[in-house]
Amino acid sequence: MATLLLGATVIAVVANGAEATKGAGPVTWYKAGNLYAHQKEYARAFIQYRKAAEQGYAPAQRKVAIAYIKGQGVLRSNIKSFYWMHKAAHSGDREAEFVLATDYLFGQNVPKNVARGLYWVRKSADQGYARAESDLGLSYYVGHGVPQSYTRAIYWLRKAATQGNSPAEYTLGRAYMTGRGVPKNYTQAIFWTRKAARQGFALAEWNMGIAYQRGQGVPQNSGRAIYWRGLAEEQGCCSNDVTSGTYP
Structure with missing residues (x-):
């Protein structure tokens, strides 16, 4: 029943716009953002994601970061993208942790720092994110940033x-x-x-x-x-x- 009510609220937000968001929460705003994004209404999607992100909702923080990377619904900004991806990672979003890891590993938006990169790769892998698990395994396989270990790889x-x-x-x-x-x-x-x-x-x-x-x-x-x-x-x-x- 709770799921049905949430779904109805999300649809109301999309159908009725800002007026329907009164009293809604970050999960509702996030889901409304997803619906807008699916319809390629990126500016409206960004508004919903941003509201949820400002309430500390990690998946929405990641979506805001991606919007800034791609320039979808907002002007591109690597600085703002990194800011929101960093917040999402610190909020425990495993995909954001992985993106932040690649930033550090390849020196994108931040000075290259392999140790810091592997720290975030491991945090993401510990949450079962396959791409992070793969990268961590490959790091152990070739000994990149960690002692080479086929067992751990x-x-x-x-x-x-x-x-x-x-x-x-x-x-x-x-x-x-x-x-x-x-x-x-x-x-x-x-x-x-x-x-x-x-x-x-x-x-x-x-x-x-x-x-x-x-x-x-x-x-x-x-x-x-x-x-x-x-x-x-x-x-x-x-x-x-x-x-x-x-x-x-």
């Missing part, structure tokens, strides 16, 4: 891969193919590589082609090898001298 990559994150699926498949952090297992390697390839992840497509070419984990099949490598090449990937994109 596989832990985080598996969590991300089970949520369908294609970079994690690809890297987990590569780990099984090479025996890094897990026992070498061609069946598992193909299982995870194929999942990434079916999502259009070019390196995984290429490695499926290599697997069929060599008969690793699948019957040798030149036709399938050409098919998968062709899909990868359509995306500009790869070549035989790109070792990061081929099984050893």
Whole structure:
């Protein structure tokens, strides 16, 4: 019943405008913003998001930050975007935590700070955000900003891969193919590589082609090898001298 009442309130806000927002709360304003955004009425969406954001509602703070990044319903402003993304992250929004992490890792809007970036990646990953889990796993896999650890890498990559994150699926498949952090297992390697390839992840497509070419984990099949490598090449990937994109 509460959900139905909330839905009715949101519809009233969109249908009747500002008058209907009297007495409404941040969740209602946020949902109204989503409805306006779906209708591509970005200026009205921004007004609703901003009201919810000012009440400390983290998802709305993230939406306001995104609006400033894209210039949707408001003038672009990297400074204001960072301000609101920072507030959302500190309010515990896992997607905002991840965005803030990338800002620090790549020096976007702030001075580059890998340690700070990984701090926010871990906070986001701890909340189950797949992209953060994947990035943290990759950091451990190659030792970027953290001590290299295949054990920790596989832990985080598996969590991300089970949520369908294609970079994690690809890297987990590569780990099984090479025996890094897990026992070498061609069946598992193909299982995870194929999942990434079916999502259009070019390196995984290429490695499926290599697997069929060599008969690793699948019957040798030149036709399938050409098919998968062709899909990868359509995306500009790869070549035989790109070792990061081929099984050893």
